[in-house]
Amino acid sequence: MTNLSRPSVAIVGGGPAGLMAAEALSRGGVRVDVYDAMPSVGRKFLLAGKGGLNLTHAEPREPFLSRYGARCARIEPLLEAFGPETLRDWARGLGIDTFVGSSGRVFPVEEKAAPLLRAWLHRLREAGVRFHVRHRWLGWDKTDAEAGALRFATPQGERAVRADATVLAPGGGSWPQLGSDGAWVPLLEQRGVDVAALQPTNCGFDIGWSEHFRTRFAGHPVKSVVASFTDAAGAVERRQGEFVVTETGVEGSLIYALSARLRDEIAARGSAVLHLDLAPGRDLPRLVDELSRPRGARSLSSHLQSRIGLKGVKTGLLREVLPAEDFADPARLAAAIKALPLRLVAPRPLAEAISSAGGVAFEALDDRLMIRSLPGVFCAGEMLDWEAPTGGYLLTACFASGRAAGLGALAWLKGLEPQRG
Numbered sequence: 424m425t426n427l428s429r430p431s432v433a434i435v436g437g438g439p440a441g442l443m444a445a446e447a448l449s450r451g452g453v454r455v456d457v458y459d460a461m462p463s464v465g466r467k468f469l470l471a472g473k474g475g476l477n478l479t480h481a482e483p484r485e486p487f488l489s490r491y492g493a494r495c496a497r498i499e500p501l502l503e504a505f506g507p508e509t510l511r512d513w514a515r516g517l518g519i520d521t522f523v524g525s526s527g528r529v530f531p532v533e534e535k536a537a538p539l540l541r542a543w544l545h546r547l548r549e550a551g552v553r554f555h556v557r558h559r560w561l562g563w564d565k566t567d568a569e570a571g572a573l574r575f576a577t578p579q580g581e582r583a584v585r586a587d588a589t590v591l592a593p594g595g596g597s598w599p600q601l602g603s604d605g606a607w608v609p610l611l612e613q614r615g616v617d618v619a620a621l622q623p624t625n626c627g628f629d630i631g632w633s634e635h636f637r638t639r640f641a642g643h644p645v646k647s648v649v650a651s652f653t654d655a656a657g658a659v660e661r662r663q664g665e666f667v668v669t670e671t672g673v674e675g676s677l678i679y680a681l682s683a684r685l686r687d688e689i690a691a692r693g694s695a696v697l698h699l700d701l702a703p704g705r706d707l708p709r710l711v712d713e714l715s716r717p718r719g720a721r722s723l724s725s726h727l728q729s730r731i732g733l734k735g736v737k738t739g740l741l742r743e744v745l746p747a748e749d750f751a752d753p754a755r756l757a758a759a760i761k762a763l764p765l766r767l768v769a770p771r772p773l774a775e776a777i778s779s780a781g782g783v784a785f786e787a788l789d790d791r792l793m794i795r796s797l798p799g800v801f802c803a804g805e806m807l808d809w810e811a812p813t814g815g816y817l818l819t820a821c822f823a824s825g826r827a828a829g830l831g832a833l834a835w836l837k838g839l840e841p842q843r844g
């Protein structure tokens with residue numbers, strides 16, 4: 424122990440996970456120091472605030488848990504201890520009331536992150552938590568199982584910090600300009616920790632539009648369509664929503680929701696085909712009927728618009744994908760409107776994604792989120808190997824795992840106490 428009367432804990436990363444660990448630890452009476460590479464903490468959290476700060480989701484427990492897919496059993500105990508309702512109470516404790524939006528998403532009433540972050544940092548400082556910005560963690564000064572001192576690059580040169588326990592919460596690898604650049608991955612791999620490669624999730628995809636379509640429609644939203652994806656095992660996922668045409672392909676909430684499966688399909692098979700229903704309110708026979716009516720002197724575009732309300736970017740998508748001869752065949756045209764195939768060839772790079780998949784394997788951690796092979800070193804937040812769609816599930820699990828890692832470190836330090844006496 425560095426200090427027999429009051430143990431110290433170093434936290435690497437001042438995002439939601441690291442700050443929640445700091446809160447749990449400071450309440451437990453230990454000395455807490457938060458180190459962050461950036462000139463200020465919580466930058467990605469503040470950016471999330473630009474989208475209204477979707478803190479969590481109000482749906483029932485079972486569907487909520489299912490959002491964590493294959494890692495649901497690992498996330499469940501974390502959410503049992505600090506779930507969506509507790510998170511809303513916690514925000515209220517900081518003077519931030521929340522509301523449930525029409526989709527069930529939960530936001531602060533002010534729909535901003537800054538007031539919450541300000542109140543939270545104030546409370547943490549009052550509780551004695553010390554912040555050290557412009558401190559980039561570089562690993563440890565030893566290579567054996569005794570982790571040794573933490574090494575930080577600072578504007579004044581390298582600094583070694585010895586702490587009784589460490590919580591690592593450096594985030595994933597998306598939006599590296601906000602601090603979480605994934606540079607920690609080799610630092611843990613060098614210590615033998617199993618880390619699944621970081622990959623983009625909640626990300627856009629490349630399609631490779633024609634020059635004509637790109638210049639005409641990049642930036643256009645495609646509203647209220649149904650996207651469906653069928654994987655190799657025949658499992659179908661259908662979702663209604665909207666997305667945006669980009670310079671290279673597609674992005675936006677509807678695409679993000681399917682992104683994990685699309686990404687995995689591309690990795691396995693080289694591409695993934697997404698089918699779009701451009702007219703979800705109309706069934707196929709009705710479309711065929713409408714499109715079979717004589718169009719007289721009207722252009723095909725105005726026929727599509729007046730008969731079935733299809734226009735703009737939706738018609739553009741049809742022209743981009745469908746062979747010209749199919750436009751003359753009402754049955755084929757209607758079938759394409761109900762299931763237009765879009766071939767996605769690559770996910771956009773991790774740096775552009777909303778979040779990361781991959782990270783420290785849960786198998787490398789004990790129930791308290793301590794790295795089994797590095798006693799006293801805990802992990803939390805997006806650096807762990809889980810992923811979830813947007814909808815508040817990301818922040819909820821970051822908060823919950825940060826708290827669990829902080830409490831885990833407290834319990835571990837307590838376990839050392841008899842040896843100290």
Ligand SMILES: Cc1cc2nc3c(=O)[nH]c(=O)nc-3n(C[C@H](O)[C@H](O)[C@H](O)COP(=O)(O)OP(=O)(O)OC[C@H]3O[C@@H](n4cnc5c(N)ncnc54)[C@H](O)[C@@H]3O)c2cc1C
Pocket residue numbers: 435436437438439440441458459460461463464465466467468470471472474475476477478479558559560561592593594595597598601602603604605606607776777778803804805806814815816817818819821
């Ligand atoms: C545009 C955008 C919008 C989003 N909106 C939402 C939303 O509305 N709802 C939602 O649930 N989620 C949202 N997210 C995701 C959410 O913000 C993240 O999942 C969450 O911030 C991750 O928390 P974290 O504490 O694990 O890591 P981060 O928030 O990434 O924090 C990690 C911290 O560690 C620091 N750090 C990294 N490496 C080092 C190092 N080597 N040394 C020292 N410090 C280091 C970084 O500077 C950073 O401050 C959004 C993400 C983006 C990009």
